[in-house]
Amino acid sequence: MARLTSAAGRRLIAGIPTGWLLLLFLVPFIIVFRISFSEVRLAIPPYTPLLTFRHGSPALELHWSAYQFLFTDPLYVSSYLYSLKVAAVSTLCCLAIGYPMAYAIAHAGSATRPVLLMLIVLPFWTSFLLRVYAWIGLLKNNGVINNLLMSLGVIHHPLALLQTDFAVYIGIVYSYLPFMILPLYANLEKHDAALLEAAADLGARPARAFLRITVPQSFPGIVAGSLLVFIPAVGEYVIPTLLGRTDQLMIGRVLSDEFFENRDWPVASAVAILILLLLVVPILLFQRYQRRELEGAR
Amino acid sequence: MTAAGDPDSAYVRMANLTKKFGDFTAVDAVSLDIRRGEIFCLLGGSGSGKTTLLRMLAGFERPSGGAIHIDGEDMSAIPPYERPVNMMFQSYALFPHMSVERNIAFGLEQEGLQRAEIRRQVGDILDIVKMGGFGSRKPHQLSGGQRQRVALARALVKRPKLLLLDEPLAALDRKLREHTQFELISIQQRLGVTCIVVTHDQEEAMTLGTRLGVMNHGRIAQVGTPSDIYESPVTRFVADFIGSVNMFEGRVSEDGAECVRIRSEELGCTVRAERSVHCVGGSTVWTAIRPEKINISRHRPLAASAQRADAAENVVRGTVREIAYMGDMSIYLVQLDSGRMMRVTLPNITRGTERGFAREESVWLSWHGSSPVVLTE
Known part of the structure; x- marks a missing residue:
């Protein structure tokens, strides 16, 4: 009885996600792949x-x-490159902001730590779309930021904040920051404090110990957080559409336009396949790295 | 209580060292002198303050009061990364992302040594700890004993004036521990480094230490050589903490120049101890007798037969209640006529069982006048 349930149970537990992925990822992928080779x-x-x-x-x-x-059409190549640039810069910004935050949370007292984590997760309680709309209200010409600066006399004409690269970066960094912080926190929180003491004991000043011990050890967290930001940022549609430039589209917007405006399904599918190829490379690298880590972790 | 010894020979000196965590005093005005080149073992139970003391020496904890001098230099304002002190951590704290060589080189790199010089020193120390072929391994590819050697090498390669070892052998299994103890001593003697070892394991402390300091409630209860501590404990805590002991409350009935006589109701006989103690006649004292210093026999010992039964000295009657066969020796729990239990150990010198006593057998226990230790506190 126990053997039966364990064998059947294991198959069931492995089968559900496998079936889910086959049905909702592999099958659509094959359909899109097939359409991309049509006219x-x-x-x-x-x-x-x-x-x-x-x-x-x-x-x-x-x-x-x-x-x-x-x-042949430069629109696509430039959109790809622009998307990669936006995603890369956003990821670096998230890392620069998220690492100190994750570090601070990991080193906060046991009473404040859950509160800080709660604050990181809190924005998810509001719809993503609403939060991006809120940024329009903040950034537009007669929005909160411009009005405040003008009433203070800092500026006399409103700054063009909306529909710029800057607005897209703000939107992406703001929206994806938790995805950087959470894996980094999960990593940093596990660090053995004795290792830093050992580094100090061996003559390393705190800054050196941080660079030689903490940073290399948090590398898996950095990679995980960066991929969680980079991958969705490349294909981001809502944020650049609402906040971004109109003269330079990101690839997600191009993809949607091909499907719904041009009704050119083969080209839209080809765009989708190429995005996937672009993203598969870093994912594979990450998986190889993770496998090595797992072998090393024991 | 302060450490014995010539003050000139103090290489590491702790004076009134105190550490408070809020209301809790972890280390309470400890004054201790460590001599150059010795292995000093701090022995105590958990919460006795021994680890806090070690962490203050390493610089990880700031003393609430008192001072630490190493080789005449005041350590108060010196951060851990500038102290001539290195520590072997209980968990070893090896850097998991670095190879054995990189781990050991880490400390030398902080000193800004030349690469070739670092490589030479790392190679030398790896040979000393017999880990020559393991330089490129990662810590997780090593056994517990090998990790312990790497941790030791990493601390030793810095040539510290003072080496701190936090429970150095606790993570090793028994057989390996015994072997490593002697090896640790031989390496220490070869390099001549001054060591302070923190341990809760008295066996480890006895074999490793040239001197021991027994800690209790943040204070040093006694400092001395292993045999001083074992044979001449000064308090009931020390007597009880080190080894096992039979302790009986009694009253001083006669305080002579060469011996004291103590009448103990708990024991049911008079104890004659060949050691003068500073106590007043009639005051309450405790006699401590080690289990291996008690003789067990079926017949009343000859020396005692001459005495009248009611005035028996250093001899009592009892019944064997429990026997624990340990291989090399046996432990007998004997219930005295007074009702108290007495622990007696006998080495199993011969292979037979003819010396063995049976459960519920009536026996005589006796001991020499030099065996009991009289304690006043």
Whole structure:
């Protein structure tokens, strides 16, 4: 009885997430992948079929035109590069702000620590969309920030804050900061205080001990937090649409426009596949690193 | 109580060293002198303040009062990273992301030594702790005993004036511990480094230490050589803490020049101790007798037979209640006629059982006049 439940139970527990991933990730991926090798046509669905029957025998029809188009129109390349830049800068900002915060929480007293963690998680209680809208109210020409600065006499004409790179960075860093802080905190909190004492004992000043002991040991947390910010930031749609420039789109917006404005499904699918390829590289690197860590951790 | 010894020979000197955590006094006005080149063991139970004392020497805790001098230099204002002191941590605290070599080199790198010089010194110390082939391993690839050696090497390579060892052998299993103890002593003698060892394990303290300091409630209860502490404890706490002991309350009936006579109701006989103690006749004292210093026999010992039964000295009757066979020796729990239990150990010299006593057997216990220790506090 016990054996039966344990074997069946294990299969069930492993099976549910596997089935979930197959159904909701792999199958859609295959559909999108397949569409990216079609050509657009005015029909329902709006793309050419992959298999055609000519004189009774099936023929595979693969079109590269969607991918070719991506590299001929500079819009796509520049959107990709811009997205990578925005995501990279945002990730570095999150790291620069998040590391000291995570460090402070990890070293806070046992009474204040849960309160601080609560404050990090608190924004999730409000809808993400509402929080981004709130930034419009803060950043716009007659918004809170400009009005305050003008009433104080610091400036005489409103600053153009909205629809700039700056607004996008603020939006992304603000929204994704918890995803940087939480894994970093989880890592820093586990650090053995004796290691820093040992470093001090061996002659390392606090700053040196931090660089040689704390930072290398928190590397898994840095990588995890950075990926959690970087990956969604690359494909971010809402924040650049609401706060960002109109002359330079991020790739997420391009993708959505291709689907819903242009109704060019093959090109939209090709854009999606290329985003995925861009993101798969860092994910694989991270997984390799994690495997090495696991082997090392014992 | 202060340490014995010539003040000129004090290499590490603690004077009225005190540490308070809020209302709690962890270390209470400890004055202690450590000689150059000795292994001094601080022995105490948990919460006795021994670890706090060690952490003050390393610089991790700021004393609430008193001073520490090492080689004549006041340590009060010197942060841990500038002290000529290194510590071997109880958990070893090896840097998990660095190889054995990098761990050991870490301290030398902070001194700004040349790379070739660092490599040479790391190689030398690895040979001393017999870890020559393990330089490129990571700590998690080492056994507990190997990690202990690396931790020792990492502290020793800095050539500290004072080496602190926090429960150095606690994480090792029994067989390895015994072996490592002697090796630790041999390395220490070879390098001549002054050591302070903190331990709760009296066996470890006895084998490692040239001198011991027994700590209790933040104070030093007694300082002395291992045999001083074992054979001549000065308080009931020390007598009871080190080894096992039979302790009986009594009253001084006769205070002579060469011996004291103590009448103990608990024991049911008069104790004659060949040691003069400063006590007043009639005052309450305690006699402590180590279990291995008690003789057990089936017949009334000859020396005692001459005495009248009611005036028996250093001899009592009892019944064996429990026997614990330990291999090398046996422990007998004997219930005296007064009702108290007495612990007696006998080495099992021969392989047979002819010396063995049976449970519920009636026996005589006796001891020499030099065996009892008379304690007044």
